[in-house]
Amino acid sequence: MSNIQKVGSNLWVAPEHFGVTPKFQRTEHALNYYPNGASLLHETLNPGNKKFRFDYEDEPDHPDYPGDLSAKYLGEVFDHSSAGGHDGYLDMRVNSVTNRDVFFYSGLIVAFIWWTFDYLVIRSFTTWVVPESIIYGMYFLCFGLSSITFLCPLATPVRFHKKNQEVYVWHKKVLYRIPWQECELSVQVAKRNEGYRGLQDGYQLTLWLNPKHAVNQDLTGQKHVALNMLHNMNHHIPLYTYWEYVRRYMNSEQPLYIEITKKPRRPSFNTELARKTGYLKAVLVFIITAPFVFLFNPNKMALLTPVKHKWPKEVHEWTGECCNWH
Numbered sequence: 001m002s003n004i005q006k007v008g009s010n011l012w013v014a015p016e017h018f019g020v021t022p023k024f025q026r027t028e029h030a031l032n033y034y035p036n037g038a039s040l041l042h043e044t045l046n047p048g049n050k051k052f053r054f055d056y057e058d059e060p061d062h063p064d065y066p067g068d069l070s071a072k073y074l075g076e077v078f079d080h081s082s083a084g085g086h087d088g089y090l091d092m093r094v095n096s097v098t099n100r101d102v103f104f105y106s107g108l109i110v111a112f113i114w115w116t117f118d119y120l121v122i123r124s125f126t127t128w129v130v131p132e133s134i135i136y137g138m139y140f141l142c143f144g145l146s147s148i149t150f151l152c153p154l155a156t157p158v159r160f161h162k163k164n165q166e167v168y169v170w171h172k173k174v175l176y177r178i179p180w181q182e183c184e185l186s187v188q189v190a191k192r193n194e195g196y197r198g199l200q201d202g203y204q205l206t207l208w209l210n211p212k213h214a215v216n217q218d219l220t221g222q223k224h225v226a227l228n229m230l231h232n233m234n235h236h237i238p239l240y241t242y243w244e245y246v247r248r249y250m251n252s253e254q255p256l257y258i259e260i261t262k263k264p265r266r267p268s269f270n271t272e273l274a275r276k277t278g279y280l281k282a283v284l285v286f287i288i289t290a291p292f293v294f295l296f297n298p299n300k301m302a303l304l305t306p307v308k309h310k311w312p313k314e315v316h317e318w319t320g321e322c323c324n325w326h
Contacts (some may be wrong), residue, residue, distance in 0.1 A: 004041075004189060005067075012139030012189070012237075013204050017237040019055030022203075024189055033224050034208060042188035042206070045243050046298050047181060049251065052244050054237070058093050063162070073257030077245040079231070082260040083157045083325045091157035091325055092242075092250055095204075095228040097302075100149050104216055104298040108228035114138045154308040154326045158207065158229070161319065162250055169209060171227055175312050176213045180250050184224070190231060205229040205239040213322050215314065264325040 004014045004024070029044075044050070049092040074254045081098055085093040105254050116134060158169040160180075167183045169176040177198035190202030207227040211219030232238050308326050318324040 003086075006203055009124065014189075014203075014236055017235055020052055020237060020240050022187060022236055022240075024187075026190055033210075035223050035226065036191075037223075040188060044184075044186045044267045044310065046183055046185045046247070049247060050243075051247065052240050054241065068083050073255045074241055074245040074248070075257035077241050078257055078259065080146040081242060082258075082265060084263075084265050084323075085114070085258040086321075086323065087260060088317060089159055089161040089256065090245065090246075091159050091323075092229070093157045093326070094155050095231045096152075097157070097326065099231060100152065100302055101298040104149040105153075107142045107144070107148075110145065111139060111142035121134045129192065133308045150302050150305050151307060154303070154305060156309045156324075158227070159311075159315065160246055160250055161284065162252065164318065165250070166318070167207075168205070168311075168318065169227065170309065170311055170315065171209060171225065174225075175314060176209050176211075177215050178210070182213070182308045185229075185243060186211060187243070189235065202231065202233055203236040203239055204231045207240055216312070239258070271297050 004012050007013050010025050012024040014024070024041040024043050026038070026041060031043065035042055040086050078085070083093055084225045095300055118130075156170045161168065165180045167176075167178040167180060169178065185207050187203065188204050190204040205228075207229050209225040209227055211224065212224045228254070229241050231241050245256065248254070249258065305326060308324070310324045
């Protein structure tokens with residue numbers, strides 16, 4: 001059952017989380033320019049540079065408390081979604097990169113269900129003779145489903161260039177160069193709930209790609225394209241902290257945590273730590289922990305795939321350096 005309540009002729013309100021109460025509407029702009037705009041419920045964040053405060057339970061309960069420090073420096077957003085911090089620009093991963101473990105776990109669940117059916121039903125309580133080709137074929141399909149997590153190409157991140165006040169997007173072979181003040185972002189009520197349709201509310205942070213900002217194709221007359229930046233079930237606060245992080249960065253506002261990195265933010269063997277603790281110990285710990293990271297955090301492990309989309313050369317020219325981090 002949905003927890004999003006209709007409170008007006010054109011106003012829907014979601015439950016409050018950490019001081020944020022989303023207010024969704026149907027807008028004339030969405031009706032005219034967005035796909036499925038007539039049924040779209042969303043809250044516009046930009047243009048408008050909408051600012052949010054967050055009240056966490058471990059922060060002072062004081063009526064004059066401003067709220068900004070409640071999010072500390074929004075470091076969790078950087079850790080979860082950033083491909084790396086640079087001098088002048090920031091690469092932020094999209095949902096297809098940060099939430100790709102659904103295929104991995106779906107494959108494991110289907111494999112477990114099939115194993116249970118095979119051993120506890122077919123072999124124990126029936127006289128059916130199922131060819132081994134079918135049995136192992138099902139396991140192969142499950143393996144293939146899980147492998148999508150690691151074999152599907154990684155999408156390029158969205159590049160927020162603070163110095164140029166521009167946003168660069170490479171999506172479905174179309175290159176967009178978007179002025180920050182015209183960058184359209186909103187939180188919408190997601191129609192797809194990743195297998196939980198009707199049981200939980202889904203929220204999606206969407207970057208709407210205006211065809212007029214396409215530089216390598218003429219998309220005149222077409223509607224905007226929706227780019228899923230982040231999707232989450234039942235709780236909307238991760239989407240608003242993601243937006244607030246980007247907003248603060250592009251407006252040079254504090255507090256904000258950002259790490260200027262020299263290499264892509266992905267799992268790797270820590271040679272510096274190995275020098276301090278000893279290579280033998282470090283290798284043993286790596287061998288022991290790697291399978292658990294693979295099982296419990298496949299999103300991170302998927303960053304190691306060699307199959308990745310790369311930026312067009314124009315983006316490197318606009319950025320001032322060549323960087324294809326994911």
